[in-house]
Amino acid sequence: MKRRTFGLGAAGFVAAAAASPSLGLAQEGKKVTIGVSIPAADHGWTSGVVFHAERVAKLLMAEHKGLNVIVKTSPDAASQANAVQDLAVQGLDALVILPSDPDPLVNAIQQVKDSGAFVALVDRAPSVNDNTIRNLYVAGNNPALGEVAGQYIAKTTPDAQVVIIRGLPIPIDQQRQDGFDKGIAGSKVKVLDRQYGNWNRDDAFRVMQDFLTKYPKIDVVWCQDDDMAVGVLEAISQAKRTDIKYVVGGAGSKDMIKKVMDGDKMIPVDVLYPPAMVATAMQLTAASFYDQVPVSGTYILDATLVTKENAKSFYFPDSPF
Amino acid sequence: MTLAATEPAKAPKTSRDWDMAAIAPFIALALLLLLGYFANPSFISLANLTNVITRSAFIAIIALGATYVISAGGLDLSVGSMVAFVASLMILFLNSGAVADPVLLLVSAMLVAILLGAACGLFNGLITTLGRIEPFIATLGTMGIYRGLTTWLSQGGAITLKDRELQALYRPVYFGSVAGIPIPIVIIFVTAAIAAFVLYRTRYGRHLIAVGSSEDVARYSGISVNRVRTIAYVVQGMCVGVAVILYVPRLGSTSATTGILWELQAITAVVVGGTALRGGVGRIWGTVCGAFILEIVGNIMILSNFVSEYLIGAIQGAIIIIAMLVQRSLMRK
Numbered sequence: 001m002k003r004r005t006f007g008l009g010a011a012g013f014v015a016a017a018a019a020s021p022s023l024g025l026a027q028e029g030k031k032v033t034i035g036v037s038i039p040a041a042d043h044g045w046t047s048g049v050v051f052h053a054e055r056v057a058k059l060l061m062a063e064h065k066g067l068n069v070i071v072k073t074s075p076d077a078a079s080q081a082n083a084v085q086d087l088a089v090q091g092l093d094a095l096v097i098l099p100s101d102p103d104p105l106v107n108a109i110q111q112v113k114d115s116g117a118f119v120a121l122v123d124r125a126p127s128v129n130d131n132t133i134r135n136l137y138v139a140g141n142n143p144a145l146g147e148v149a150g151q152y153i154a155k156t157t158p159d160a161q162v163v164i165i166r167g168l169p170i171p172i173d174q175q176r177q178d179g180f181d182k183g184i185a186g187s188k189v190k191v192l193d194r195q196y197g198n199w200n201r202d203d204a205f206r207v208m209q210d211f212l213t214k215y216p217k218i219d220v221v222w223c224q225d226d227d228m229a230v231g232v233l234e235a236i237s238q239a240k241r242t243d244i245k246y247v248v249g250g251a252g253s254k255d256m257i258k259k260v261m262d263g264d265k266m267i268p269v270d271v272l273y274p275p276a277m278v279a280t281a282m283q284l285t286a287a288s289f290y291d292q293v294p295v296s297g298t299y300i301l302d303a304t305l306v307t308k309e310n311a312k313s314f315y316f317p318d319s320p321f
Numbered sequence: 322m323t324l325a326a327t328e329p330a331k332a333p334k335t336s337r338d339w340d341m342a343a344i345a346p347f348i349a350l351a352l353l354l355l356l357g358y359f360a361n362p363s364f365i366s367l368a369n370l371t372n373v374i375t376r377s378a379f380i381a382i383i384a385l386g387a388t389y390v391i392s393a394g395g396l397d398l399s400v401g402s403m404v405a406f407v408a409s410l411m412i413l414f415l416n417s418g419a420v421a422d423p424v425l426l427l428v429s430a431m432l433v434a435i436l437l438g439a440a441c442g443l444f445n446g447l448i449t450t451l452g453r454i455e456p457f458i459a460t461l462g463t464m465g466i467y468r469g470l471t472t473w474l475s476q477g478g479a480i481t482l483k484d485r486e487l488q489a490l491y492r493p494v495y496f497g498s499v500a501g502i503p504i505p506i507v508i509i510f511v512t513a514a515i516a517a518f519v520l521y522r523t524r525y526g527r528h529l530i531a532v533g534s535s536e537d538v539a540r541y542s543g544i545s546v547n548r549v550r551t552i553a554y555v556v557q558g559m560c561v562g563v564a565v566i567l568y569v570p571r572l573g574s575t576s577a578t579t580g581i582l583w584e585l586q587a588i589t590a591v592v593v594g595g596t597a598l599r600g601g602v603g604r605i606w607g608t609v610c611g612a613f614i615l616e617i618v619g620n621i622m623i624l625s626n627f628v629s630e631y632l633i634g635a636i637q638g639a640i641i642i643i644a645m646l647v648q649r650s651l652m653r654k
Contacts (some may be wrong), residue, residue: 041477043577050477194629195623200578205571206376213369214361227479227576233527234572238496253482296394320478 035087048275048321056279094118143179144303150183160219205231226253328627360625378505383614386560394600401466401583435562442558446551481574533600
């Protein structure tokens with residue numbers, strides 16, 4: 001049923017698109033339901049995911065009159081599997097999912113895909129990530145997040161002595177570290193130490209205090225996460241140390257982007273791993289229905305270097321993250 | 322009265338090892354200081370030691386309350402979440418600007434923190450006593466409640482103190498010092514002194530230990546077991562409030578991950594300090610020492626050059642077990 005109306009709508013669309021730039025009005029009759037399943041906001045980054053999913057859901061529904069976007073958050077993989085099934089019962093034309101843990105959710109996603117709906121998978125990929133399970137894959141780039149930071153440090157401070165605060169011992173953290181090592185390869189940048197800060201402000205504060213005690217001269221801190229940067233900055237200001245030239249975080253939280261925008265000397269740049277990637281997937285999915293553009297495939301976002309010049313376009317003052 | 326009669330009868334049996342058990346944590350601490358010096362000479366610098374002791378303030382103060390709860394034969398797993406919850410509400414109160422004068426606002430926010438902590442503790446206490454639910458399960462439940470409410474308040478993100486001037490005014494409470502001693506360290510010792518006085522010198526303190534030693538004996542002696550236990554949870558809540566007062570000025574913000582696993586650190590500090598998990602013994606100064614030991618172990622790990630970052634958890638665990646073994650062997654002498 002839905003498929004057939006889609007075809008008719010699409011034919012009407014082609015005719016109307018040339019005449020009217022306002023696609024929403026032209027598409028009044030066409031009904032599409034997109035389900036969005038994301039993890040519940042349990043820390044900074046996922047709260048950003050929820051914020052952007054809800055923000056863009058509103059934008060899309062305002063733009064396309066027949067479009068219904070349902071955003072559902074779930075605290076863990078098991079309840080997310082249930083949420084996906086609940087969404088499927090309501091009759092989905094498309095599912096956009098950022099799985100809290102991809103492998104346990106494979107079956108639930110597969111079911112939706114087999115029913116003929118369009119599936120967009122975001123950020124976390126299951127072991128088998130091909131067109132049998134999804135049409136579109138949108139993700140950030142963890143190795144590049146490290147590499148971009150490493151290259152920036154090697155370029156701006158070629159002889160820097162760097163201390164690193166890692167996240168948690170999980171694969172994406174390792175990918176970031178390997179990326180960083182690649183970024184500084186061949187330069188004179190020296191890594192003094194690496195310790196885990198668990199992506200937690202308080203732990204980062206503690207580790208940074210100890211680094212400051214241990215090393216009389218530190219040029220740069222790479223903590224690859226904006227939450228941890230908060231603790232790092234506080235530890236540095238308490239110690240009144242002036243040898244640290246700057247701190248490089250990552251992800252793109254509003255506080256750190258604001259510092260970059262304002263030209264804060266300690267936070268000259270940030271490296272993007274945007275929670276808004278869920279919105280990219282939603283926009284692309286909607287585009288495949290309303291604008292007839294081919295979107296299937298893999299879409300990897302750059303780990304963009306946020307500088308004073310471009311910071312404005314990544315700043316969301318209303319986001320919780 | 323009856324209790325007074327039973328206590329001297331017990332005292333002679335335990336008085337000799339009581340001394341040793343009270344000193345043992347301090348000997349373990351001294352050995353750790355020595356180990357730290359060999360790991361990295363800058364460990365023993367005044368700057369490093371004040372850093373470490375200052376940041377142990379949160380766990381130390383929470384653990385003082387935990388000493389009460391555990392001595393009374395209870396357990397509180399919710400303290401980590403409670404810190405996050407109370408701290409978030411305190412920041413929201415400060416952001417609301419309910420009081421115009423900044424100094425008065427800060428003072429009333431501190432009162433709010435202590436009262437909220439006491440209320441959270443009372444809630445825990447009533448569930449375990451009136452509700453007759455095992456403290457482990459009851460506080461596991463409230464741990465989820467306080468954590469969930471924090472996540473909801475912050476929408477998963479961070480709650481940040483918005484007023485820069487207010488933050489500048491409040492900052493010295495963590496970073497400032499009195500006569501060269503950082504304020505958090507002063508607060509640890511003041512709070513510990515009050516806790517020690519109440520536990521060792523007042524009727525309530527003796528009742529608490531009696532309830533922890535044997536609930537039935539205490540009840541037959543006319544002690545209201547439920548009241549004593551509930552108050553212990555309220556004391557725990559107030560200690561959380563004090564810890565929050567020190568915590569908020571440090572980063573000026575909380576997030577859904579604030580205080581995660583602090584309950585286990587507090588319980589570990591209590592046990593390393595010589596208080597038995599089964600109740601009936603409370604060692605306030607041992608607890609403070611235990612909190613220092615935990616923080617110092619972490620500090621030594623990062624300062625030393627010979628421990629891989631992947632092995633830190635394992636070595637920390639081993640050091641805590643060795644510290645306990647040293648204590649036990651001292652007690653047997």
